[in-house]
Amino acid sequence: MRFLLISAVAAVVAATGPSASAEPRGPYSISGSCGGLPKVALHTAPGLCVGLVATGLKFPRGVLPLKDGTVLVAEMIGWGAKSGRVTALVPDGKGRYAKKPLLKGLKQPHGLALGPDGKIYIGVVGGVKRFDRTDPEKTVEDVIGGKTTVKGPPGDGRHPLVSLIFTRHRTLLVNVGSVSDNCEHANGDPPQADQICPETRAPAGHGLVREYEFDWSTGKAKGWTVFAEGLRNSLALAEFPGSGLILQVENARDNINDVMPELENDEALPPDEINVLEPGGRYGWPYCYGANIPSPEYLHWNCTGYHPPLIPLPAHAAPIGMAYWNGGLAVGYHGYRKAGHRIVWFPIDGDGKPENQPKELVFDWENPDGAPTDIKAGSDGALYVTEDHNGTVLRLVAE
Template identity: 45%
Template sequence: MKTSNALSLMRRAALATLLLAGGAHAADTCGGFKRLDVTTPDGLCAAVLADGFKFARGIQPLANGELVVADMHNWEPNQGSVWLLKPAAGGRYDRVLLLKGLDRPNGIVLGPDGLLYLGLVGRIVRFDVRNPQATLRDIIGGKSDVAPLPGKGRHLLTAMRFDARGDLYVNVGSATDHCEGENGAAPDPGQPCAEAEGPQALGVIRKYRLLWPMAMVKGWEVWASGLRNSMALALHPATGELWQADNGRDAIQAAMPELANDNDLPHDELNLIERGANYGWPYCYDANVASPEYPQRDCSGYRAPARLLPAHAAPLGMTFYTGTRLPAMYRNSLIVGYHGYRAHGHRLVALLPDSKGAPLGKSVELIGNWQSKPGQGMGAPVDVKQGPDGNIYLVEDRTGRVVRLQVAAP
């Protein structure tokens, strides 16, 4: 009798151990992939789909479940590449090299023709994912008949988005931080900032008119100006309005001795972009406050931000969520990746819609606590896209991971 009881206790203990082990294993996975060690809202998890990229900057989910990733590699010219990730058995993706030797690839989007459009320094190219080498063609710059993008100075990377008509909005970032001169010399407050003025201005969004199906550029214009660096662009799903998240300047404390540092100033911005509007860079910051280098500037004529974002959050990618896979509260919210390495960066947030559908409601943290930990570096999200499956896909360039935000299995 004692032997039987002892065996029964041993069996129960073994079963409990197996159950605990299974629970621990489940807690370490997300949709069959390794779970990223971060905080997410209840019911959601972040899966690591792939890692080991050098400097992943762009992602485009495809209808068949494949992913295309643009890897800049580093800041040196002609080191970048584009990869195809194909779902495979056992919770992994197979990698196929599509293109290499590219000049700092960053933005990648799916065009109205089903082809991929890739932003390089000074150029935009398109290609067919099934035959990339043979179909690679310049749309802007390169061997096209269209003048190259400026690609100058501090903000030379290309980001872009197509609107519903197939026209292309393209970021032309500023060459400087705040129009400083050589060796960081302060600009002359009595003179306009040369790089921010005129038809070839930097710190603008250009709109290129395209003729389809050839994707032929028929002309372009400066759509909006006074925008330091428009890496994060998104079209509202209901109104078609263009929204932009601007990266604020650095080192403002150098011109404002009353500040100990620039940790909380200036704010980054969320702007509703309107044709012909000027948003104030480099003359004004925050809600139309004169920059310390231009203390007498009248900022009332510039377009104020629709929303102030945390200082140095560095939004580099965003998308409106139109799917049904995530909880209903996130529908039509603007999902933004905060790339910055300071206190407000390294996270993913959802800006919920207000009563009019604009992304001006509550900010909800979707991925947080993305700090450096044993076996996992700090996250620095860049491109953010919604997949055809209704999940959110992103790449981050600090540890080279591809991440999927999804509903956790019960």
């Protein structure tokens, strides 16, 4: 399956630069209209444009477009904050969206998902909550962690945010990010080279994806198992509807040059990754990186038997949003380094497995720098994008 919105003649991505007559709208310049919304003056692949849905959001992360046109957004507010909220962006039919607060007082809300029961599920540090959007404040309840008997993710360390997706088996996959960068001690000392990394040990291990099962007759979570391990931080997960293939994008370690003095910096290593997740799969963190290469802290570790990445991505691209869209896989590169600030599209095969032939959908995203967080496909065929650096929600469509 190939890129449907861009003709074969335009296979090489070209820039459509900002118009000289563009006018500022919030952090961005606006030039004309895109799908009935103000057109953001960004560089896009031919045949595409970016519309401005909303500005003035505070650290927006998860996004969830609903069938009635409403777009839900998880506003994290800031790191360490316990004042996060869920906001509904309600279209008025005239190219504008009204902000409607739904929930507040949440601890760093991140992932958003529509459950099999029709309720909205929101990942917060340490657990998962859900609510009925008809009356969020009265229906909000803990599903995992909090006041339930089912333990949630530990919610500690460098990577406490909760991403989540429901599978076709009506189970819930939940990210449990690592405490550390690469299993270093709290004082910065390296780990013991011949020992299992302590933070990965059960029962409250880190650097993995949990699978929670539910009793849907009552709607209660029953418990969890480890779905896959050796994954430093799985902030984006996706399932291909046809085959049930599960994809994960891995935010690989930083500062590898601190333990590889021959490197001038860590700009090129290690690669971030797209992985195919299999139940019981082991993916190597913190012992191995890239194509099963021993980490410098674990030079004598046997890396055979771990799943290598399906596709290596640029180092520090920081992919934290991913969605099947327009016959392929769209991935948002959030990173603040040169590899970030863009949305990239990969063609897929019939099972939903991406091929390493990336095309840039939004690129040279500068002045202001773009930092895409979550991305989701809407029932209207558009790709909805939260962008936390400038506090916006954007909509990518065909011109």
